[in-house]
Amino acid sequence: MPPSRLSPARSVVLSVVFIAAIIAGAAAAFAYTAGAFSPKRLTPNRMVDAFRSPSGVPLGHRRNHAKGICFTGVFEANGAGSEVSKAEVFPRGRYPALGRFNLGTPDPNAPDATVRVRGMGLQISTPDGQEWRTAMIDPPVFPVSTPQAFYELLLASSSKDPDAMKTFASAHPEIAGFGEWAKSAPWTSSYAQDRFNGLNAFIFVDNSGAEHAVRWSLLPAAQVVPVSQEELAKRGPDFLEQEIADRVRSGPARWTMVVTIANPGDPTADPSKAWPADRRTIKVGTLIVQQIEAERDGPCRDTNFDPTVLPTGIQTSDDPFPAARSSAYAKSYDRRTAEASDYPRSATVAKP
Amino acid sequence: MIESHRRFTPLQRLLHWLIAVCVLMMLFIGVGMVSTVKPKYLPLVTIHKSLGITILVLALIRLAVRLRYGAPPLPADMPEPMKLAAYLSHYALYVLMIGMPLIGWAMLSAAAYPIVLVGGLRLPPILPQSDRLHALLWDAHFFLAFAFFALILMHVAAALFHALVRRDGVFETMASVSTREEVAPAE
Ligand code: HEM
Ligand code: HEM
Ligand code: HEM
Numbered sequence: 001m002p003p004s005r006l007s008p009a010r011s012v013v014l015s016v017v018f019i020a021a022i023i024a025g026a027a028a029a030f031a032y033t034a035g036a037f038s039p040k041r042l043t044p045n046r047m048v049d050a051f052r053s054p055s056g057v058p059l060g061h062r063r064n065h066a067k068g069i070c071f072t073g074v075f076e077a078n079g080a081g082s083e084v085s086k087a088e089v090f091p092r093g094r095y096p097a098l099g100r101f102n103l104g105t106p107d108p109n110a111p112d113a114t115v116r117v118r119g120m121g122l123q124i125s126t127p128d129g130q131e132w133r134t135a136m137i138d139p140p141v142f143p144v145s146t147p148q149a150f151y152e153l154l155l156a157s158s159s160k161d162p163d164a165m166k167t168f169a170s171a172h173p174e175i176a177g178f179g180e181w182a183k184s185a186p187w188t189s190s191y192a193q194d195r196f197n198g199l200n201a202f203i204f205v206d207n208s209g210a211e212h213a214v215r216w217s218l219l220p221a222a223q224v225v226p227v228s229q230e231e232l233a234k235r236g237p238d239f240l241e242q243e244i245a246d247r248v249r250s251g252p253a254r255w256t257m258v259v260t261i262a263n264p265g266d267p268t269a270d271p272s273k274a275w276p277a278d279r280r281t282i283k284v285g286t287l288i289v290q291q292i293e294a295e296r297d298g299p300c301r302d303t304n305f306d307p308t309v310l311p312t313g314i315q316t317s318d319d320p321f322p323a324a325r326s327s328a329y330a331k332s333y334d335r336r337t338a339e340a341s342d343y344p345r346s347a348t349v350a351k352p
Numbered sequence: 353m354i355e356s357h358r359r360f361t362p363l364q365r366l367l368h369w370l371i372a373v374c375v376l377m378m379l380f381i382g383v384g385m386v387s388t389v390k391p392k393y394l395p396l397v398t399i400h401k402s403l404g405i406t407i408l409v410l411a412l413i414r415l416a417v418r419l420r421y422g423a424p425p426l427p428a429d430m431p432e433p434m435k436l437a438a439y440l441s442h443y444a445l446y447v448l449m450i451g452m453p454l455i456g457w458a459m460l461s462a463a464a465y466p467i468v469l470v471g472g473l474r475l476p477p478i479l480p481q482s483d484r485l486h487a488l489l490w491d492a493h494f495f496l497a498f499a500f501f502a503l504i505l506m507h508v509a510a511a512l513f514h515a516l517v518r519r520d521g522v523f524e525t526m527a528s529v530s531t532r533e534e535v536a537p538a539e
Contacts, residue, residue, distance in 0.1 A: 012517055018512075043386075309465065320391050322394075323394045337487045340484055
């Protein structure tokens with residue numbers, strides 16, 4: 001047996017203090033990294049908390065774009081996209097598509113005519129098991145230039161201060177472009193008549209390895225029939241969902257996917273700035289929506305249309321939004337899946 | 353019993369320190385990435401997934417090596433409760449080294465996220481999509497991460513206690529630079 005070689009008392013105390021200091025230092029560094037000492041750091045949690053629904057926290061639902069309906073169909077690529085991206089969704093062919101029409105509101109019960117922004121979540125699967133997910137909206141520009149500004153916009157729009165929005169707009173003049181659209185763009189009475197824009201810039205990588213900065217949009221095949229907001233309100237709070245379900249039951253709805261290629265120097269990091277209208281565009285294929293399903297039991301419910309889920313051949317750019325969106329969408333997804341019992345599938349409800 | 357070795361084998365020591373560095377990085381990257389919305393979020397998540405799977409592979413190798421070569425005996429004069437604490441905490445560390453990456457992988461599978469690692473490497477899902485499983489695994493990954501960190505702090509404190517206070521040669525069984533061979537042979 002070795003003799004116990006305990007050191008003299010003084011050096012024991014020193015050693016113990018030293019060990020305690022190391023442990024405390026490590027714990028403090030950990031807490032610092034986690035943001036415990038940075039109450040102002042914009043975290044995904046704070047971002048998601050900033051979406052306030054007038055009807056309270058929408059348990060089990062998305063924290064934004066909370067009202068929506070699922071669709072499935074195919075993306076029919078015409079082959080033209082292969083010139084600019086080697087992604088396996090562009091060679092001529094048909095690729096399974098899953099998506100969600102939605103309203104840009106944190107309130108899952110908002111009447112359709114009260115929501116100006118509409119969106120589409122879309123996932124296209126490649127034959128080799130990759131996915132392209134994107135979430136697009138109908139305005140031609142985003143209201144703000146940065147995720148931080150978006151957070152401030154959320155705070156301002158739910159603020160009790162009557163001047164909050166004015167103050168925000170004077171600090172963020174870029175919101176004028178979006179405001180112009182919101183005031184003047186026609187309302188429609190069908191998702192099938194809406195154009196959905198990706199707004200964020202991504203990088204397409206072609207077969208030679210060359211990179212192209214792009215944005216994409218889905219242009220409706222259906223004729224746009226403008227309708228006033230009052231008229232839409234009269235048709236009922238959930239008219240859009242009934243309409244798209246009826247429409248697709250009698251035949252598929254279509255959108256043309258158009259990719260816009262940036263010129264060198266075009267702003268790729270700021271979705272509030274449109275690119276000049278003369279930029280080269282490529283029609284890469286058609287989204288064909290074949291079936292509509294209610295969100296509760298539909299395949300889109302538990303899908304996170306995280307815009308950074310991309311196939312080989314598509315990458316994020318210097319646009320700061322996709323990363324911020326990915327972090328916030330994951331947080332929203334974490335919360336809503338943890339609340340699944342508040343929004344159960346109807347089969348679960350029916351079970352005794 | 354014949355000649356009980358006094359140190360972990362060089363391979364065990366290499367794996368211990370390699371994994372120690374990786375796990376500490378993982379914990380910091382984990383809490384760092386979930387508290388930012390900045391562009392670095394995306395590379396951090398990719399590194400987190402890739403390094404986590406690397407740890408899984410290293411830990412499985414380490415487990416096999418451990419089962420093959422065993423461990424040097426703890427000093428005979430160590431109090432029994434202290435020995436028990438050492439055994440149990442090492443057991444828990446092995447469980448977490450292997451369990452945490454599996455939970456992370458399973459959590460992403462249950463959410464139907466494609467699991468893409470550094471260099472575009474793709475992992476298959478190990479669970480079907482399920483909101484409930486995702487929520488369960490998320491909780492497990494979250495709480496076990498903090499338990500892991502706490503356990504590592506205790507482990508480091510204990511290692512330093514052996515090195516600085518007890519000076520009983522336990523630290524040297526793992527510290528690779530040591531040339532001390534003066535630990536008494538096991539009886
Ligand atoms: C930093 C800025 C943004 C934040 C924090 C944010 C936040 C969110 C959140 C929390 C959700 C719910 C996600 C889920 O639970 O699955 C969501 C959904 C959505 N967002 Fe964003 N968003 C941002 C920017 C954008 C932009 C730029 C667009 C359009 C180009 C957009 C379009 C959509 C759409 C269409 C959905 C619904 C997707 C679906 O059907 O699941 N968002 N957003
Ligand atoms: C030794 C292995 C691992 C350790 C120590 C670890 C640790 C952590 C920590 C500390 C967090 C932050 C928890 C929080 O504060 O919310 C985290 C989050 C996360 N980890 Fe891991 N992790 C490990 C392995 C993995 C693996 C292998 C994967 C996936 C393949 C993974 C995926 C994730 C994801 C996706 C999150 C974010 C969860 C969310 O909030 O949505 N982890 N991890
Ligand atoms: C960074 C500071 C660390 C120090 C100073 C340290 C020190 C030590 C020492 C001295 C031993 C030998 C104990 C004995 O002879 O039984 C040991 C064993 C062990 N350490 Fe660490 N360690 C550290 C980090 C870690 C981390 C992060 C992990 C977890 C992944 C870990 C897991 C283990 C395990 C499982 C054993 C038992 C080995 C076996 O029986 O196979 N250590 N450590």
